[in-house]
Amino acid sequence: MTHTKPVLPAFDEVDHGIRILEEERRRIARDLHDGPAQTLTNISMKLEVLKMMIDSDVEMAKNQVDQLHKKVGSVIREIRHLIYDLRPIAVDEVGLFEATKALCTQLQQNWNVPIEIHVPDSVESKSIAPARQVALYRLIQEILNNMKKHAQAKTITLTVSQENDELRITICDDGVGFDPNHIPAGHYGLLGMKERALYLGGTLEIDSVIGEGSTFVIRVPVRKG
Ligand SMILES: Nc1ncnc2c1ncn2[C@@H]1O[C@H](COP(=O)(O)OP(=O)(O)O)[C@@H](O)[C@H]1O
Ligand SMILES: [Mg+2]
Secondary structure: OOOOOOOOOOHHHHHHHHHHHHHHHHHHHHHHHHHHHHHHHHHHHHHHHHHHHOOOOHHHHHHHHHHHHHHHHHHHHHHHHHHHHHOOOOHHHHOHHHHHHHHHHHHHHOOOOOEEEEOOOOOOHHHOOHHHHHHHHHHHHHHHHHHHHHHOOOOEEEEEEEEOOEEEEEEEEOOOOOOOOOOOOOOOHHHHHHHHHHHOOOEEEEEEEOOOEEEEEEEEEOOOO
């Protein structure tokens, strides 16, 4: 009887994969901490104050209740947004580019910044393996979320092109720009994105000028179209 050895991924590949997962968890933890957890702590403190003044100043107390009600509403929206980011997406059903278009439509709606998206008909999601499409989608999602969070952009452009076996996704904003070589401690998003691109056998190039905006170029190998 012959035994075939199971094909295990190389160690540094496993290492890479684990690091990407850990970074993802760190980001989720940070988003929950900076967002809903902080707002809820604030609401809890205001409720303490409200309890003390409720008998002495009913009008002011009513006012506070209204404000706290609004704050609770904003926490609910924040949590919904985080869930939307995390939920499994239909990339494998509709394909990377359709899913990206849907993401852009959704982002534009609650962000009010137009996103121009150019995908030539010659580029097809089919030429990219399904798991790689999901990884690319997450990469695009994170770049766009960063633009939403940090760039103060007026417009965003997302352009897809393919030359032979290289797929290129370019995402530009015309916002405040930043120095990619001097990222403050404790921010691992960009690092994680670069790792993700390397994991796909490709690269992520970041070009940014303070006051003029930022350009992110993802390059990954695909099957020839
Ligand atoms: N599109 C962008 N425009 C301006 N600044 C950006 C942009 N993308 C990233 N940055 C800057 O790079 C820093 C690091 O980003 P990241 O690693 O994703 O961490 P985080 O989003 O948690 O702050 C951000 O804090 C921000 O200062
Ligand atoms: Mg980020």
